[in-house]
Structures are given as structure tokens and as C-alpha cells.
Amino acid sequence: MSAPEMSPSIQQEVARLAGMPELRAAFSRFRREESQFAQWQMEVSRVPAPPFGESARSEWLADRFQELGLGCVQTDDVGNVFAVSPGYGQRYISISAHIDTVFPATTPLNIRQQGSRLYGPGVSDNGAGIAAMLAVASVLRSAEIVHTLPFVFIGNVGEEGEGDLRGMRHVFQTQHWADRIAYSVIVDGAGSDTVVAEALGSRRFEVIARGPGGHSWSDFGTPSPIIALARAIQSLSETPVPASPKTTFNVGVIRGGTSVNSIPESASMRVDLRSTSMAEIDRLERAMRVSLDHAVDAENLPAAARNPRRAQTVQCEIVEIGNRPAGELAPDALLLKVIRAVDAQLGNTAQVQRASTDANIPLSLGREAIAIGGGGAGGGAHTLQEWFDCNGRDLGLRRILLTMLALSAVGE
Numbered sequence: 001m002s003a004p005e006m007s008p009s010i011q012q013e014v015a016r017l018a019g020m021p022e023l024r025a026a027f028s029r030f031r032r033e034e035s036q037f038a039q040w041q042m043e044v045s046r047v048p049a050p051p052f053g054e055s056a057r058s059e060w061l062a063d064r065f066q067e068l069g070l071g072c073v074q075t076d077d078v079g080n081v082f083a084v085s086p087g088y089g090q091r092y093i094s095i096s097a098h099i100d101t102v103f104p105a106t107t108p109l110n111i112r113q114q115g116s117r118l119y120g121p122g123v124s125d126n127g128a129g130i131a132a133m134l135a136v137a138s139v140l141r142s143a144e145i146v147h148t149l150p151f152v153f154i155g156n157v158g159e160e161g162e163g164d165l166r167g168m169r170h171v172f173q174t175q176h177w178a179d180r181i182a183y184s185v186i187v188d189g190a191g192s193d194t195v196v197a198e199a200l201g202s203r204r205f206e207v208i209a210r211g212p213g214g215h216s217w218s219d220f221g222t223p224s225p226i227i228a229l230a231r232a233i234q235s236l237s238e239t240p241v242p243a244s245p246k247t248t249f250n251v252g253v254i255r256g257g258t259s260v261n262s263i264p265e266s267a268s269m270r271v272d273l274r275s276t277s278m279a280e281i282d283r284l285e286r287a288m289r290v291s292l293d294h295a296v297d298a299e300n301l302p303a304a305a306r307n308p309r310r311a312q313t314v315q316c317e318i319v320e321i322g323n324r325p326a327g328e329l330a331p332d333a334l335l336l337k338v339i340r341a342v343d344a345q346l347g348n349t350a351q352v353q354r355a356s357t358d359a360n361i362p363l364s365l366g367r368e369a370i371a372i373g374g375g376g377a378g379g380g381a382h383t384l385q386e387w388f389d390c391n392g393r394d395l396g397l398r399r400i401l402l403t404m405l406a407l408s409a410v411g412e
């Protein structure tokens with residue numbers, strides 16, 4: 001079947017599914033059982049899950065998967081939790097939600113409800129995604145919905161910041177899942193109005209400059225790591241970047257020095273390079289490296305000229321601390337047709353967006369993947385004032401379930 005012919009049949013299939021009695025029952029459960037979903041969401045948000053410290057939350061999730069009667073519940077060696085709803089094919093549809101937060105272990109997790117709103121760190125990102133995944137698993141079983149392709153539910157670690165997508169990377173480095181997951185539906189945060197089908201790539205570095213240090217008066221002229229970095233930042237900041245493909249750079253953290261009257265022995269900075277194009281990221285990385293080389297040379301030159309034999313120098317070390325591959329869903333991808341048909345069926349309007357999510361990993365491997373919200377509305381992500389509004393959550397849940405069932409029906 002050629003691509004243009006497929007969409008009307010997908011639309012028909014989505015309409016047929018949505019009209020089935022089991023689906024109608026599931027949709028009404030999504031409304032009726034809202035208080036249970038909010039309960040799970042608050043409960044999971046109270047379990048700390050800082051980057052590289054998600055094990056308590058992995059355990060919590062594995063217990064919920066067990067309670068819901070899902071099969072093959074297991075946790076892999078990085079802390080990703082899996083559960084299966086069996087079907088008939090070899091290829092799986094995955095639904096995943098990252099379980100990590102950006103908040104350090106010491107953050108007070110004051111999670112509370114006021115009316116339809118939930119408040120507290122991580123309650124939306126990704127409490128909303130985890131709650132949506134559990135809601136879908138729960139209703140799938142209670143409404144006794146049969147699906148063709150099997151589903152794998154994944155609570156994955158390491159999506160945020162320096163987690164660098166390590167959880168999802170590990171899923172796709174595991175032969176068993178890499179061979180089987182054909183379609184990935186990633187639930188991240190709140191909302192029903194977006195489809196992330198394009199993976200924003202990023203590369204991050206920690207740059208450490210080291211020098212001999214010294215007294216600000218008696219050792220004046222000794223090369224300074226702080227000044228070397230400042231020179232490099234100045235030059236990096238003048239690097240031209242195209243508006244399209246959108247490309248950005250940021251020096252987000254700078255540290256260093258000992259005291260006001262010391263020539264520093266070390267200084268460091270953290271640099272974030274982003275683009276929708278891997279070629280632009282490569283170009284920016286080269287520009288950053290050239291800026292650093294020139295900055296170090298310029299900083300070392302006067303001391304070398306004074307004492308060519310025993311010149312004291314500043315040196316730079318560049319450590320890659322993050323690398324998220326770019327990629328995108330082909331315009332004729334089945335997953336894109338399915339979500340569009342689902343949105344049309346539900347009367348929902350959504351925009352295709354580009355972002356950095358767990359979908360970067362399957363997309364960069366040429367697999368079909370999208371990231372969508374868990375319904376409702378949210379705000380204040382990555383702050384202590386984070387909130388989630390449960391109103392309209394059921395639209396997001398219907399959207400996820402219908403997408404998975406339609407994929408399962410037409411994706412073999």
C-alpha cells in the first residue's frame with residue numbers, strides 16, 4: 001500500500017476502534033478513575049528520584065506494575081522497570097515514562113493537592129507521564145482490551161540533564177528490546193497539544209583550565225585559568241550560528257579561583273551546544289575547541305616570551321558530559337499518521353515539535369518514536385513551584401490508548 005492511500009484507512013481504523021464497546025468503557029473509566037491517577041501521581045512524586053538515584057522509585061513502580069497484573073515485571077541493571085501486556089506479534093509497542101527528576105536527593109518533596117491541582121517538584125515532569133502510563137495499564141486490564149501487537153511498559157531512568165538519556169540508551173543497547181521495539185510512545189510531562197517527532201540534538205562539555213597559580217602581586221604575569229576561559233568565552237560568544245537549522249550555544253556554569261588576591265590554579269565552565277542538525281553541532285564543537293586553543297595560547301604567550309625555557313602555562317581539558325543525538329520521524333512514518341488520525345478522531349489539535357526527549361534515542365536509530373504529554377495541564381517544570389492540573393487528563397489518556405491500539409492494529 002502506498003503512503004497516501006494509507007491515511008484514510010488508518011482514520012477508519014481509528015474510528016472503528018474508538019467505537020468499540022471496550023474502548024467506550026475504557027474512556028469512561030479514564031474519567032471515573034481520575035482520583036486514583038492523581039493518587040498515584042502524588043505518591044510517586046513523593047519518592048525521591050534524583051539523577052543517578054532512582055532506585056526507590058524503580059521499586060515503587062515495579063510494585064504498581066505487579067499490582068496491576070502486568071506480566072514479566074523486571075528491573076534491569078541501570079534501574080529501568082519493564083512490564084508486558086501480551087499480544088500476538090513479535091514486534092512490541094513501547095510506552096515509556098522517565099522516572100528521574102532534576103531535583104537533588106535533599107529537595108523537600110512537599111507534594112499537595114488543592115482542588116484539581118497538584119503541586120510540588122516533579123509532579124508534572126514526570127509525575128504526569130508515570131500516572132498516564134499506569135492509567136493506561138490499569139484501564140487496559142479492567143476494560144479487558146485485547147490488542148494485536150504486545151505492549152511493553154517502561155519506567156526509565158536518566159532522562160534529565162546529566163542522566164543524558166542513559167535509561168533509554170540502555171533499553172536500545174539491550175538486544176532483546178532493540179530487536180523487538182518497533183514503535184516508541186514516550187509520555188513526558190503534561191498536555192495533549194504537542195507531538196515531539198523531531199529530536200533536538202545537544203552536546204555538553206565541562207572545560208577545566210589549570211595553571212600554576214600564585215600571588216596576585218608577587219606572581220603577576222603568571223597565566224591565569226580564569227582569564228584563559230574568559231578569552232575563550234568571548235571568542236565563542238562571537239561564533240555565528242544559523243537561524244535555520246536553529247543552533248544555539250550557552251555557557252551555563254562558570255567556577256574557579258581561590259581568593260581575590262590569588263592567581264587561580266583552576267577554573268571550569270560548562271558549555272551546552274544545541275542544534276537540529278548534527279553537522280551544526282560538530283561545527284560548534286570545532287569552534288569551541290579552536291576558541292580554547294587560541295585563548296590558552298594568548299594567555300600563555302607573555303610568560304613564554306619572558307622565560308622561554310621554564311614558562312609556566314595554563315592547560316585546558318575538555319570533558320564531554322552529554323551527547324544527545326539528533327534525528328527525526330520521516331514525514332510518512334506510520335506513527336505520525338496514527339497520531340494525526342487519533343487527534344482528528346478526538347477533535348484534538350496538536351503541533352509537531354522538536355525537543356530533546358527520550359525519543360532522541362530511537363529516532364537517532366531510525367526507529368519510529370514520538371513524545372507526547374500525559375494530558376491535563378502543567379507548568380513550572382524543573383522548579384519547586386511545579387504544578388499539574390488534572391482537568392482534561394482524560395483527553396490525554398484517550399489519545400495515548402487509542403494511539404497504541406491503532407498502532408497495534410495497523411503496525412504489523
Ligand SMILES: [Zn+2]
Nearest residue numbers: 125126188189
Ligand atoms: Zn521530562
